[in-house]
Amino acid sequence: MDAMKPRAFSLALTLLLALAGTCAAASAQVLPRIDPPADAKQEPAAVRKAELVSRSFQVGETERWALVHTPESAIRRDGLAPEALAAAKGAPLVFVFHGHGGTARQIARRAPVHRSWPEAVVVYPQGLRTPGALTDPEGKRFGWQGDADAQDGRDLAFVDVMIEQLGEELVLDPRRLHATGHSNGGGFTYLLWAERGREFASFAPSAAAATKTLRQAELAPRPVLHFGSPDDPLVRWSWQQRTLDGLKRLFDCGEGEPWPAVDGVVRFPSPSGADVFLLQHAGGHRMWPELAEVAVAFFQAHPLPADSGAEVLDGGPGGDEQAEEREREEGEHPGGQPADGLRRRRAG
Numbered sequence: 001m002d003a004m005k006p007r008a009f010s011l012a013l014t015l016l017l018a019l020a021g022t023c024a025a026a027s028a029q030v031l032p033r034i035d036p037p038a039d040a041k042q043e044p045a046a047v048r049k050a051e052l053v054s055r056s057f058q059v060g061e062t063e064r065w066a067l068v069h070t071p072e073s074a075i076r077r078d079g080l081a082p083e084a085l086a087a088a089k090g091a092p093l094v095f096v097f098h099g100h101g102g103t104a105r106q107i108a109r110r111a112p113v114h115r116s117w118p119e120a121v122v123v124y125p126q127g128l129r130t131p132g133a134l135t136d137p138e139g140k141r142f143g144w145q146g147d148a149d150a151q152d153g154r155d156l157a158f159v160d161v162m163i164e165q166l167g168e169e170l171v172l173d174p175r176r177l178h179a180t181g182h183s184n185g186g187g188f189t190y191l192l193w194a195e196r197g198r199e200f201a202s203f204a205p206s207a208a209a210a211t212k213t214l215r216q217a218e219l220a221p222r223p224v225l226h227f228g229s230p231d232d233p234l235v236r237w238s239w240q241q242r243t244l245d246g247l248k249r250l251f252d253c254g255e256g257e258p259w260p261a262v263d264g265v266v267r268f269p270s271p272s273g274a275d276v277f278l279l280q281h282a283g284g285h286r287m288w289p290e291l292a293e294v295a296v297a298f299f300q301a302h303p304l305p306a307d308s309g310a311e312v313l314d315g316g317p318g319g320d321e322q323a324e325e326r327e328r329e330e331g332e333h334p335g336g337q338p339a340d341g342l343r344r345r346r347a348g
Contacts, residue, residue, distance in 0.1 A: 094299065095125065096108070099207075101135070101143070116293050130145065177201055225298045226244055229285070254268060
């Protein structure tokens with residue numbers, strides 16, 4: 001009797017497995033295939049296919065690199081007649097700069113401008129090891145120069161090379177060149193305005209204060225969208241606020257009003273068109289989660305004006321003595337003084 005038990009158990013197990021297989025087969029036949037509806041939202045082909053490509057750029061004796069998103073519409077076609085090329089609608093070009101200690105790949109994930117604007121050429125440059133103004137004094141981490149003369153101007157030269165090389169390879173719209181960046185990358189965005197402002201249409205720095213160069217440079221009137229938080233423990237809100245106050249005085253901005261295009265953004269209109277925009281948040285030094293979407297909406301609304309070369313703005317020899325005294329009392333922002341003493345002048 002006991003010898004029958006193993007055989008009975010084996011037979012029962014065989015029957016159970018057979019029954020399970022039959023049920024699975026029946027289920028496979030009964031369950032229908034579920035496809036997405038024909039009108040389901042699909043990602044653009046430019047986003048699905050080769051979103052970002054690592055590109056190298058030779059800057060003097062140094063090889064630099066960046067992640068680049070290139071839409072098919074921006075690629076030059078061989079044999080295209082010069083008149084057809086001139087009539088082609090060029091693509092916007094947007095630079096996105098990571099913060100100190102960050103990387104190009106990191107900022108591309110956290111602020112994916114190329115996903116919000118797949119029709120644009122979007123560049124995420126990689127910084128080099130740089131002494132930080134607020135952290136990392138030994139320069140072990142990646143970052144950007146803090147003023148025009150720092151690090152022999154290597155990062156400004158990097159941007160020049162990228163603009164030139166991409167302009168030769170692609171069909172770009174010269175009226176739609178924009179820049180954004182976070183923290184040290186935001187400070188470098190302000191530096192680009194000070195040093196290359198005529199070429200750019202608009203700027204969107206985040207968690208940054210203006211550099212000393214901003215006060216002294218010839219500053220082209222351009223719209224700027226600043227992302228900042230009063231709770232920022234690294235780049236003090238007082239530094240950021242004085243930067244904005246200085247720019248609003250410089251461009252004769254009026255009272256703040258809601259910007260209808262994006263909830264939460266305040267616009268300070270300027271008669272010169274150099275409106276100052278502010279998105280104030282409670283995230284401290286962290287990047288605003290929707291920076292990419294908001295920056296793209298801002299960039300799309302602000303191409304370079306046709307008469308942009310008529311006037312420049314600069315700091316002149318003077319300054320706001322009271323503001324300078326406040327900086328000495330509170331501790332000057334090591335990476336950039338707020339632009340309190342800026343003045344307007346005509347280009348020579």
